[in-house]
Amino acid sequence: MRQFAVIGIGIFGANIATTLFEMGHDVLAMDLNEEKVQEITDKVTHAVQADSTSEDALLALGIKNFDVVIVSIGQDIQANILTTLILKEIGVKQVVAKARTELHGKVLYRIGADRVIFPERDMGIRVAHNLVAANIIDYIELSPDFSIVEIVVPDTIAGKTLAELDLRVRFGVNVIAVKNAEGHINLSPKAEDLIAHGDIMIVAGKNNNLRKLEIF
Helix, strand or coil, X not given: CCEEEEECCCHHHHHHHHHHHHCCCEEEEEECCHHHHHHHHHHCCEEEXXXXXXXXXXXXXXXXXXXXXXXXXXXXXXXXXXHHHHHHHCCXXXXXXXXXXXXXXXXXXXXCCCEEECHHHHHHHHHHHHHHCCCEEEEEECCCCEEEEEEECCCCCCCEEHHHHCHHHHHCEEEEEEXXXXXXXXXXXXXXXXXXXXXXXXXXXXXXXXXXXXXX
């Protein structure tokens, strides 16, 4: 069991906190808004009202002993940045911070954030790809040039082996896993493995190559 602290319990932060708790982890949820704290009290291990821009308040909560601290403050960018800075200065092992813009994200990395997430941007990317290609069920951008997609096997390729599809040569992408209709995941697909209708392929590659695959 790991210890997580979530600072800022709006919709995004609350979902992270409650999901981690449901997964069996120790979760501290923190917000300056007492009403939000009350709403989540029964859904996490601990919920406290505190000012995350106060170093004394964070130290009093033993925040540096947590494995991961998620800064999910959304509206107040100044508080988001200051909280991230204080957390790193007092020695928190891993700080994951939510950013609203690319510039905001650059600032967070510059002051020491271990990971920066862009929930609005990432969801927008996923929805756009799903609208363009209905067989794309998830799209994870790992970098500006490289992504991973989950694609439902279309009728045009069902019944063929990976060797016959030859996606690496034809599209420059790699099939890193295949999930069948029963939910079994093959993490080491072989060239002779048959791709069936309804399977889900997890494919990695450069974004421009993945876009070609989406219309395949």
